[in-house]
Structure formats: C-alpha cells, structure tokens
Amino acid sequence: MSTLRKLEIEQVSPRLLEVLRREGLTSLTPFQSAAVDGGILRGESQILQTYDYEEAYQIAEISLLNRVASDFKTRALVLCPNPHQAEKRFHSLSYRCNRLGIEATAIIRRRTAIGDAWKGGRVIVATFRSLDIALRVHPDAFEGIECLLTDRLDLIGQPRLGAKLETVLVTLMGMNTELQHVVVSPPVADVEDLSSWLGARIVEDTKTDMKRIFSVKAFESVNESLADLTEFVQYRRGQVAILCSNIHACEELAAQLTGMSDASKESSLDLRLTPEHRDDLGHLSRDIMGRYSECETSVMLGRTVSRGVAFIHEGIARSQRRIISGAWEDGLMPVIIMPTRFAIASGLRATVVFLIGVFMQDLVGDLADKEELTQLSEWQLSDVLSSIGKRGVDNEAFGIVVVGTQTERHRVLARYFVEDSEGNISPRLGEVDSSMDNPENAQDLVLRQLCSDHTKEEDPFSILDRTFWAATNRVTQISRDGLMLADDADVEALISLRSTKSTATRAREIPDEDVRLVSINPNKIEGLVHSRSRDLWHHVVVRAGEGVSCTCESWKYQGIRKHRLCKHLVRFANFALQNDETKPYAASVIRQSLRGLEILGELERAGLMQPDGKGFRCTKLGRSVTVLGVSVSDSKRVNKALGHAGNKLATILIDVAVARTGMPRKAIAGVLDAVQTRDMEKVVKCEQHGPGIVENCLEELHYINSILVGIMGGKAGKELKREIRKLDKNLVATLDAFS
Structure with missing residues (x-):
C-alpha cells in the first residue's frame, strides 16, 4: 500500500499529506508501517525500538505534526539529548511547520531558556538541559502540551544527563496525565519496564539489513x-x-x-x-x-x-x-x-x-x-x-x-x-539504570514540587511516585524517615534496589565455595569472594554505620559513584542472610548499611524548607535554589554567596557557577575576568581550556547573572543592580560574537 493511501486511511491531516507528497515521500518502511498500525497516529503512546534512529524519528515527527495540525489547541514538545541533534530536528520541523502554518520554536541554549521568545510556539524543540531550566524559570509556559517526542529515552541511564531527562519527563507527566509519549530508543534489557512506566506500546524494528x-x-x-x-x-x-x-x-x-x-x-x-x-x-x-x-x-x-x-x-x-x-x-x-x-x-x-x-x-x-x-x-x-x-x-x-x-x-x-x-x-543489552535514588536528584524533585505555585495541595513526595526508579523498584513512599518499600518487601528487596538485574544474575552464578566469612560482630560483617576471571579474592565489608565496600574494580570505578552494588557485594549479602553464623545479625546490618534516602531532614537542615503546621513550606532560599538548579549539598555555598550584601558580583557568580556545574573555579574566574575587563583577546585565546569550555562558561555566567536580581530581592542594592545590567550587556555581546 502506498504511503499516502495508508496515511489517508489513518485520517492524516490533508495539509500534512500535501507537504509529505511535495517532499517526495513515497513509501513507509515495514517498521514505520508497524508503528502506524499500532496507533501512533491515533494518539497511542509508543516506544520505537531500533538502532536506525532517523527512520524511527521520521514516523514519530509525522505523528506529532498530524496531531498538532488536526487540533489548533494542541501543543507538542520534541526532546533531544544535545544541541547538535536539537538543531537538526528543529531545521526539519520548522520547514514543515512553516508549510502547515504552525509556529515552531526552539530552546537549545541556556539564554534561550530564560527568555520568552519560544513561548508562542505550538511545536517546541528543546534539549534535556535547556528544558530543565525552562521548566524551572517558566513553569506556566508548558500548559497544553499533549504530545511529547523523546529522542533517546535510554539516556535516562547516563550520569547527570539522565537525571535531567527523568526530571523533565516526571514534571511534564505531572502537568498532563494523558500525555502521548512517542519515544525513540535502541534495544535495552528493561524495555518492558519503560513500557509499563510510560504506558506505551513497544514497536520493534526486526530488519537486519547490515x-x-x-x-x-x-x-x-x-x-x-x-x-x-x-x-x-x-x-x-x-x-x-x-x-x-x-x-x-x-x-x-x-x-x-x-x-x-x-x-x-x-x-x-x-x-x-x-x-x-x-x-x-x-x-x-x-x-x-x-x-x-x-x-x-x-x-x-x-x-x-x-x-x-x-x-x-x-x-x-x-x-x-x-x-x-x-x-x-x-x-x-x-x-x-x-x-x-x-x-x-x-x-x-x-x-x-x-x-x-x-x-x-x-x-x-x-x-x-x-x-x-x-x-x-x-x-x-x-x-x-x-x-x-x-x-x-x-x-x-x-x-x-x-x-x-x-x-x-x-x-x-x-x-x-x-x-x-x-x-x-x-x-550484552544493558539496563536503563535510573539515578533518581541518588539523594541529590530525589531532593531536587521534592524541593521543586514543594516550591511550585501550582501544586499547593499536592503531597510533595507524590512526584517521586512518577519516577522510573520508583515504578520499577516497588517503592511506595519516600519520607523524612527514609525509603519505604512495598509491604511484602524484605532485605533482599533492599539489595535489589541498589543493584541492576544483570548484576544480580552474575552474583547468582558465583558458587558457595567461592564465598568465605572472615569476621562478624553486631555492627560489621567481613568476608572474601573469589573472582574466577582474575583468579583472586576480593575483600568485602558490610558495616551498619558506614555502608559497604569491595576491593574489585567494578566497585572502585563504577558502583561507589552510582550507588550500585557489585556482584561480589550482592553475593556476599545474600550469603550472609543464609549462613547460620551471620543470620542473627545480617538483616539488621544490611538494612543500616544500605540505609534509605533521607529527604526532608536534609532539606530542613539546609534551610530550604521549614515546618508549617502539619506540613512543610518552601523558604525563600529554597525557591532560589530551585530556580538556579543547584544541588542541596551545594545550597549552603549558594546561601553564603547570596546572603552577604557585601559580596562582590564576581564572587557570587563564581560560587554559584561552581556549585551548579562542578567546573574548575579557575576556568570560570578567568572567563568572567576577561568579560568584565572587555579583554576579548584573552577570551579568544582560551589559554587554559578550549573555546567550547569558554562558551559554556559564558552561557552559565549569563544564566546566573540574568536571574540574580530576582532571587536576591532587597539584598541587591542599586550599585549591584547596575553592575549586573552592565555585565549582562558584556556577556550578551561576547556570546553574540562567537555564536
């Protein structure tokens, strides 16, 4: 069946059909036809699972444009992992939207996100990071979004970037529970979990043409x-x-x-x-x-x-x-x-x-x-x-x-x-390992919910229920006391929260004779686990007050940073639960060593929220931290920078930029000094770091400087406000010169 005939049967917008005809689109691939048969043009959420991202994106874009063209009230959003991909997608979309009489806008850079030029778009193309900023600064601007096209959903598993993506998705899902998800993703081990989380049907690309x-x-x-x-x-x-x-x-x-x-x-x-x-x-x-x-x-x-x-x-x-x-x-x-x-x-x-x-x-x-x-x-x-x-x-x-x-x-x-x-x-197909159990990410979500002007009556912890991590790990509540599991969960379930499915599978393959007990007391259990691939014994320790440790490379280079247990720790923990000598202490020690997330306690100690009757309310500092996108652990540094009226503008900008990005203080300070003194030659030479890092520092400084007056309120005197406006002009001029 020809493309036009198949799309006509699905009642695709006649104007869109004409645009596709003029572009020379003559046939759908079997994979694209399967997506159409699955209802992608009728508002059904789908995960398009393939390594051919362009083929999947083409039918996803057609479905998005059809929905927007068929209803003048509908708005849609396209999420891309990086600026280069976003620019490519916007080029394609804006051409078609122009032919259809639909306004398309883009949020690709920080300074675009804090502005309002994109607000009138019915189709918005954005990167994960830029949309995260836009949702913080302009949460009202995303009303009416009914279709969300996510390019590379599997990137939820990527450190830093994945947290931004999941935060954005969870926030948008809270705005519209009937949101249509159209997702492009390569094959992953836990695609069924993703499908259940989004309520989306899986459409798999079965061709093998290479x-x-x-x-x-x-x-x-x-x-x-x-x-x-x-x-x-x-x-x-x-x-x-x-x-x-x-x-x-x-x-x-x-x-x-x-x-x-x-x-x-x-x-x-x-x-x-x-x-x-x-x-x-x-x-x-x-x-x-x-x-x-x-x-x-x-x-x-x-x-x-x-x-x-x-x-x-x-x-x-x-x-x-x-x-x-x-x-x-x-x-x-x-x-x-x-x-x-x-x-x-x-x-x-x-x-x-x-x-x-x-x-x-x-x-x-x-x-x-x-x-x-x-x-x-x-x-x-x-x-x-x-x-x-x-x-x-x-x-x-x-x-x-x-x-x-x-x-x-x-x-x-x-x-x-x-x-x-x-x-x-x-x-081996990897799992999309959500990082929302990282305390900083969970606290950021709760604080955003608490400080939102639109969710006064909603439990601030309800936003965590919408995360992929909570959906796949049977988490029913995260509170001030910590992490609560489903009623039938036990210590083994707590272990599974801190490990991937593939790690658990490899742990089960370790035989009993490769596990040895070294010492035991009510607060600590030590042992050895043999690695046959390297023919050596790894020392593992489970401590009630200090956590867990292992001498293997997986724990040193990956697990300790991602809060994920290695196979040796998983195997030893399960061994301790079954061994007659360790059984009396194992459950208690493991529970305390893998202690849950403490949310409200950290937020309260950091001064970001305070008790209000039976509940809690967001403080002024909490709102500032939410808009800036600074982690709770760095909020004290930000509070110190913003709280001292005598602080120089440069000190405030550098402290906040370092807290937000983790970039070297020397790099940010060098760029700021060059901009303040209008030493363009120093900016161009980029002696310390490459021009890409310089541009990133410029955008970060411009973003912080742009919202500084609003969050400082009365603490920003006339002289400081004048200095902020002057620096803003210099930053914009510098960015325009190199964009």
Whole structure:
C-alpha cells in the first residue's frame, strides 16, 4: 500500500499529506508501517525500538505534526539529548511547520531558556538541559502540551544527563496525565519496564539489513595497530571512529596518527587521499581555523583535519563541532576521535568503532586533571558499539574493544558480551539504570514540587511516585524517615534496589565455595569472594554505620559513584542472610548499611524548607535554589554567596557557577575576568581550556547573572543592580560574537 493511501486511511491531516507528497515521500518502511498500525497516529503512546534512529524519528515527527495540525489547541514538545541533534530536528520541523502554518520554536541554549521568545510556539524543540531550566524559570509556559517526542529515552541511564531527562519527563507527566509519549530508543534489557512506566506500546524494528561484527582485541602497541586497521578501512572507503577515555588522550592520539607528535612514525596514518579529497579537507581546515584562530586547540584541530583526522570534544567550539559533524555525515572526514562520554548520544555513526579500554573520565574530572576513572556500564558499552554502520552506505560494520592484555580481554568478554550458538559475540543489552535514588536528584524533585505555585495541595513526595526508579523498584513512599518499600518487601528487596538485574544474575552464578566469612560482630560483617576471571579474592565489608565496600574494580570505578552494588557485594549479602553464623545479625546490618534516602531532614537542615503546621513550606532560599538548579549539598555555598550584601558580583557568580556545574573555579574566574575587563583577546585565546569550555562558561555566567536580581530581592542594592545590567550587556555581546 502506498504511503499516502495508508496515511489517508489513518485520517492524516490533508495539509500534512500535501507537504509529505511535495517532499517526495513515497513509501513507509515495514517498521514505520508497524508503528502506524499500532496507533501512533491515533494518539497511542509508543516506544520505537531500533538502532536506525532517523527512520524511527521520521514516523514519530509525522505523528506529532498530524496531531498538532488536526487540533489548533494542541501543543507538542520534541526532546533531544544535545544541541547538535536539537538543531537538526528543529531545521526539519520548522520547514514543515512553516508549510502547515504552525509556529515552531526552539530552546537549545541556556539564554534561550530564560527568555520568552519560544513561548508562542505550538511545536517546541528543546534539549534535556535547556528544558530543565525552562521548566524551572517558566513553569506556566508548558500548559497544553499533549504530545511529547523523546529522542533517546535510554539516556535516562547516563550520569547527570539522565537525571535531567527523568526530571523533565516526571514534571511534564505531572502537568498532563494523558500525555502521548512517542519515544525513540535502541534495544535495552528493561524495555518492558519503560513500557509499563510510560504506558506505551513497544514497536520493534526486526530488519537486519547490515552485518555487524563485534570483537575484543589485545594489542601490545595500540597506536600502531590502530593505524594499520584504520588504513585498511579507509582504503575500502569506510569511516573510523576512535573513542578514548579523556580529552588529552584524544588530542595526543590525533597528533600521533597525523605524524604531528614526536612518537614513532609507524603509528602515523597513510590514508592515500586523492588530490580532490585533500583540497576539500584543506578548505574544511581553513574554515575551522577561521574561528578562534588564536586558540591553540583550534590551530591543532585545523592541522589534523587537513590530514584526514578530526578530534571532537566539549572543548571544541560549537561552530567548529557543527562543521566537523556536517563533514562526517557527508563522508568527507575519514577518521574522528572523541572521548567515550562524548560519543554516547552524539548521533555519529561509523563503519568501524574502536573503543580504547572500558574506562572513561567525566568532564569535571577531565578539566580538573584528576585521574579518577569510571568503568563503563553494560548499557554504555552497548550504546557506543551499536553506533556502527550507516544504513544504505555500509554492508558490514565493526565494533572493536581494544585492550592491552589477554587477561583484560577475557574479563571484558565475560562481562560485556554474550555469545550465540554459532560463536558470534554481541554486546550484552544493558539496563536503563535510573539515578533518581541518588539523594541529590530525589531532593531536587521534592524541593521543586514543594516550591511550585501550582501544586499547593499536592503531597510533595507524590512526584517521586512518577519516577522510573520508583515504578520499577516497588517503592511506595519516600519520607523524612527514609525509603519505604512495598509491604511484602524484605532485605533482599533492599539489595535489589541498589543493584541492576544483570548484576544480580552474575552474583547468582558465583558458587558457595567461592564465598568465605572472615569476621562478624553486631555492627560489621567481613568476608572474601573469589573472582574466577582474575583468579583472586576480593575483600568485602558490610558495616551498619558506614555502608559497604569491595576491593574489585567494578566497585572502585563504577558502583561507589552510582550507588550500585557489585556482584561480589550482592553475593556476599545474600550469603550472609543464609549462613547460620551471620543470620542473627545480617538483616539488621544490611538494612543500616544500605540505609534509605533521607529527604526532608536534609532539606530542613539546609534551610530550604521549614515546618508549617502539619506540613512543610518552601523558604525563600529554597525557591532560589530551585530556580538556579543547584544541588542541596551545594545550597549552603549558594546561601553564603547570596546572603552577604557585601559580596562582590564576581564572587557570587563564581560560587554559584561552581556549585551548579562542578567546573574548575579557575576556568570560570578567568572567563568572567576577561568579560568584565572587555579583554576579548584573552577570551579568544582560551589559554587554559578550549573555546567550547569558554562558551559554556559564558552561557552559565549569563544564566546566573540574568536571574540574580530576582532571587536576591532587597539584598541587591542599586550599585549591584547596575553592575549586573552592565555585565549582562558584556556577556550578551561576547556570546553574540562567537555564536
């Protein structure tokens, strides 16, 4: 059946049909047809599960536009993970909306979010972070949203970004219980839980039009081996993406592969580029170096691009990232190198993806030159390796994890991959692991609910009931005393709250003979758990007053930061509950070591709320913290900065910016000093950090400065208000100069 006929049967808006006809849309794919048959055009919520995000987004956008075009009162929202994706989606949507007579607006940057130019849009495109700000500053502006298109729902499992996404979804769900969810997501292990949470039907893409091959390689000389494999792929006209742990590793590898460093020349690439290709790369290089031309990062990027290798990360300017992304999608750039954290949700696909190790560094630690690393979760590794292959371009695609030793190779295979009956391996599907049990995230939600002008009669804890974490873990109440489970829950249920399903499965595979008891008392239980993959014993401790610990890498590099137990702790806790010696104390010790979230107590001690009769009310500081988006743990620093009338504006801005972002104080202070003194040359040179970090600091400072007068009230004297207005002009002028 032709596209138009199938859509006509579904009573799609005639104006939208005409727009699609003029664009040359002639047929729906089987996957898109399945979504239509499932009622996506009739207001049914759906999870479109596929690795072909563009195909899924196309039918999702058609359903959204049809709903808006069919009812002049309806408004819709499109959520994207990053500004680049949001700009692409807005370009597509705004063209179609213009043809349909529908106003489309975008909330992509912080300064857009705090303004009101986007409020008139019936279709709004926003990033997760920008919409979070807009909901804090303009909660009234989202009345009438009836359709929500979420691009990459699985990113709920991503640290920081995932909390923003879940917060936004929970807030919007509270505004409209009949909200239609149209979701684009790759396959995940707990898609059924997501489906139940959103009340959405799962539509799965079953086609296999590309051969995907995965492997784990152990190389003695990683760079030389990468050079050989990359040259082979390029000769076959493929594109290669290399993922490293941090910014320094990316830039160093780019210099080595292009022969710009003093390292062995054997690790440099010979891409055998044609003269025409070299000319195109030369034009691209000059275009990149034309922006922030005095910045060392820009100069180096321009030189590597001219040799066919680009590196991209948060330190690269927005305009430069757009150029590189466009060249990559057009097939002009042969090799791209980026941090693993940046690759997650970047939307960039490659013929071959090389993942260098299974550890990465977060942005804050990277900028502060800290050596703290985080081990990739199963979901994160699956996400980056599943970005292989461009449909319609590649017949085969390869995802390769590169490690240094055979021992590490066997360990990676055992943890992250599954093997089919024919011996082929593929990444283990990870779980979307919500971070809403992180105290700061839960407290932020409760405080927002408490300080809202629209939910005076609603229990502030009711917002937590709508979270994905609460829905999947049988949580019935979170209160001042802590976390309450369902009536039939026991200590084992509490253990499951702090571990993923895959971790619990691997824990059950550890035999009894691999668990040993070392010591026991009413407050602490110690033991050993044997790791057969590494042939060593891990020391595990469960303490009533201090929590839990394990000597394994999973706990050190991942669990301790994400409040997630490793398999050794899960196995030992269950062992302690069954062992005759430990049984009398185990339940009590485990309950106290895995103590629940304390919400109201922390908020009250921080001065963000106070008792009011039988309930509680939000304080002025609580409202300020809510609008600023500062965590409860940092609220004291913010209170100190805002509470002293004698504080200089620079001190207030820097303190709040550091509390909000965790970025190095030196970086923020340097940018602010350059703006205040109008030293544009210092801003352009970006000596300490790349231009992308400078732009991020500028936007953060502008956001805080814009709402400072309102939250300080009478404490902001005439002189301070004049200084704020002056700085606002300088910040806007600087941002406009580099946007």
